[in-house]
Amino acid sequence: MNVLEVKGLSKTYGGLRAVQDVDLQLPQGQVRALIGPNGAGKTTLVGLITGRVNPSAGGVRFLERDVSGYPAYRRIAMGMGYTFQITSVFANLSLHENVALAVRRRGGTVAQVDKAVNAALSEVGLALRAEQLAGDLSYGHQRLLEIAMGLAQEPKLLILDEPTQGLSSGEVSGFKELIRRLAGQTTVLLIEHNMDVVMGVADYITVLNFGAVLAEGTPAEIRANADVQAAYLGGG
Amino acid sequence: MTETTKSLLLHLGLVLLLLALNWLLPEYHHGNLARVMVLATYAIGYNVLFGYTGLLSLGHAMFFAAGMYGMGLVIRHLGWTPAPAVLAGVLAGVGLSLLVGVLALRTSGVAFMIVTLMFAQSLFLTILYFTTYTRGDEGFVIQQAERVLAGIDLSDPNNRYLAALAGFALCLMLVWVLVRHPFGKTLIAIRENEERARMLGYNVYLHKLGAVVVSGTISAFAGALYGVLFGYVGASFSTVQYSIFPLLWVLLGGAGTLIGPFVGTLFMFYLIDLASGVTSAYMLVAGVALVLLTLFAPQGFMGLVRKRFIRWLP
Ligand SMILES: Nc1ncnc2c1ncn2[C@@H]1O[C@H](COP(=O)(O)OP(=O)(O)OP(=O)(O)O)[C@@H](O)[C@H]1O
Ligand SMILES: [Mg+2]
Numbered sequence: 001m002n003v004l005e006v007k008g009l010s011k012t013y014g015g016l017r018a019v020q021d022v023d024l025q026l027p028q029g030q031v032r033a034l035i036g037p038n039g040a041g042k043t044t045l046v047g048l049i050t051g052r053v054n055p056s057a058g059g060v061r062f063l064e065r066d067v068s069g070y071p072a073y074r075r076i077a078m079g080m081g082y083t084f085q086i087t088s089v090f091a092n093l094s095l096h097e098n099v100a101l102a103v104r105r106r107g108g109t110v111a112q113v114d115k116a117v118n119a120a121l122s123e124v125g126l127a128l129r130a131e132q133l134a135g136d137l138s139y140g141h142q143r144l145l146e147i148a149m150g151l152a153q154e155p156k157l158l159i160l161d162e163p164t165q166g167l168s169s170g171e172v173s174g175f176k177e178l179i180r181r182l183a184g185q186t187t188v189l190l191i192e193h194n195m196d197v198v199m200g201v202a203d204y205i206t207v208l209n210f211g212a213v214l215a216e217g218t219p220a221e222i223r224a225n226a227d228v229q230a231a232y233l234g235g236g
Numbered sequence: 237m238t239e240t241t242k243s244l245l246l247h248l249g250l251v252l253l254l255l256a257l258n259w260l261l262p263e264y265h266h267g268n269l270a271r272v273m274v275l276a277t278y279a280i281g282y283n284v285l286f287g288y289t290g291l292l293s294l295g296h297a298m299f300f301a302a303g304m305y306g307m308g309l310v311i312r313h314l315g316w317t318p319a320p321a322v323l324a325g326v327l328a329g330v331g332l333s334l335l336v337g338v339l340a341l342r343t344s345g346v347a348f349m350i351v352t353l354m355f356a357q358s359l360f361l362t363i364l365y366f367t368t369y370t371r372g373d374e375g376f377v378i379q380q381a382e383r384v385l386a387g388i389d390l391s392d393p394n395n396r397y398l399a400a401l402a403g404f405a406l407c408l409m410l411v412w413v414l415v416r417h418p419f420g421k422t423l424i425a426i427r428e429n430e431e432r433a434r435m436l437g438y439n440v441y442l443h444k445l446g447a448v449v450v451s452g453t454i455s456a457f458a459g460a461l462y463g464v465l466f467g468y469v470g471a472s473f474s475t476v477q478y479s480i481f482p483l484l485w486v487l488l489g490g491a492g493t494l495i496g497p498f499v500g501t502l503f504m505f506y507l508i509d510l511a512s513g514v515t516s517a518y519m520l521v522a523g524v525a526l527v528l529l530t531l532f533a534p535q536g537f538m539g540l541v542r543k544r545f546i547r548w549l550p
Contacts, residue, residue, distance in 0.1 A: 093428060101433070104421070
């Protein structure tokens with residue numbers, strides 16, 4: 001089954017074609033990396049998928065349902081988890097409450113919520129800081145909190161927008177292990193600049209350039225692709 | 237002792253203190269405090285929207301007035317007794333806040349402020365227009381005989397104080413429960429970061445609408461209570477001034493704190509009371525106090541207390 005099917009998605013800003021006619025299929029359980037140079041349209045594309053951004057054309061099917069007309073919150077509630085590229089946590093609330101908000105939407109007793117919160121914070125190594133205010137965390141820890149909030153939603157599709165930006169190398173390895181643990185159960189769409197992470201965790205890679213799909217393939221195929229190399233070296 | 241227990245004791249403690257003051261206060265302050273408690277109830281309602289949800293309304297007087305007139309008109313024209321009349325006022329508040337919420341929440345920020353202001357102005361003009369029923373600017377008195385609730389004369393100072401306290405305590409504890417409930421916590425999340433709340437899957441619009449209705453309904457209850465306890469219903473309560481008051485009270489006392497609205501109302505009431513004994517420009521004194529507070533304690537009194545001393549304060 002395909003968790004996500006995107007057809008002909010396009011977004012134009014004024015004259016700028018940020019995303020052009022993108023097709024994408026994500027099978028259940030796959031870890032898909034979405035890569036591409038700065039400004040390629042990666043964030044805009046996932047914005048179109050989650051409904052944060054209104055498309056100029058095209059449609060989205062999620063869990064075999066046409067969600068094109070759904071507002072963002074409904075798609076999220078159906079099982080899309082989204083973490084922001086530009087960190088967006090509740091700065092004045094505790095880490096616990098940040099994650100609890102992610103858990104609580106699905107309902108549950110206070111004890112169940114607490115348990116899920118602790119589990120998600122432990123996954124990213126922040127359990128001991130549960131009572132701190134999110135705004136007091138370092139940038140890297142805020143990134144980890146974002147990831148914990150994504151996990152806590154127990155999404156069917158987890159969309160991560162450059163999660164490792166600003167993480168220490170130890171935290172990056174921790175993140176790779178985390179994604180490997182998720183692999184198979186959760187479908188992951190991962191926007192990532194760090195090629196080491198991409199090659200280490202992705203089952204399949206989609207390369208975006210100037211808003212359009214430039215190439216798709218396994219990590220080995222993408223590594224060998226001449227077009228991709230040209231785009232990354234700035235020659236394309 | 238958990239934070240929930242501590243905070244419950246604190247708020248029940250305030251209610252008990254106010255109860256004890258019923259027998260301790262001299263007559264003048266006794267009367268004042270009854271009035272402050274009803275106005276603070278209004279401020280509690282305002283705080284649900286402004287302090288906890290982060291929506292600034294400039295038209296809350298319409299809810300206060302809806303409650304007051306909803307109650308007053310059925311007593312005056314239909315001869316209802318106080319209890320069902322107050323209920324009628326509350327229902328008027330539910331209806332109006334639902335209507336205003338649905339329309340005003342199509343906007344946000346400054347536009348929301350202006351739309352709420354306009355709605356309140358329309359209600360004010362409506363009240364004046366139907367002078368036959370509302371007695372327009374003059375308003376009307378609710379006679380002592382019409383203010384007897386199950387044999388209790390609400391115009392009696394002692395009964396009035398206790399009724400004001402009961403209404404205040406009810407709304408205080410209602411909001412105490414609300415901010416602990418997932419719904420209230422989501423409102424706080426929306427105040428803190430609306431886009432994040434949306435991207436966690438929350439229907440932000442419906443939550444805001446719920447907040448407008450809870451806030452408007454408590455405000456209407458306060459308006460109905462004010463009318464029935466002090467025996468007067470008038471159009472002045474639907475003017476801009478009465479929309480600005482709860483904003484000032486809440487800002488002074490601490491937006492997004494439970495006790496803040498009461499502290500702010502009490503402080504402002506006595507400030508104006510004292511200032512008006514000295515000068516006719518008493519609103520100027522209130523303005524200066526507000527400016528000073530905004531400069532030195534922008535979170536208001538209770539906001540400051542929470543930041544410095546008791547972080548668990550809800
Ligand atoms: N709201 C907007 N209004 C106008 N232009 C926009 C808007 N959002 C994005 N763009 C433009 O669309 C293009 C794609 O942007 P996008 O953020 O999707 O790229 P990206 O691949 O995520 O880049 P990065 O790797 O830097 O995050 C860019 O040229 C950007 O300037
Ligand atoms: Mg981006």
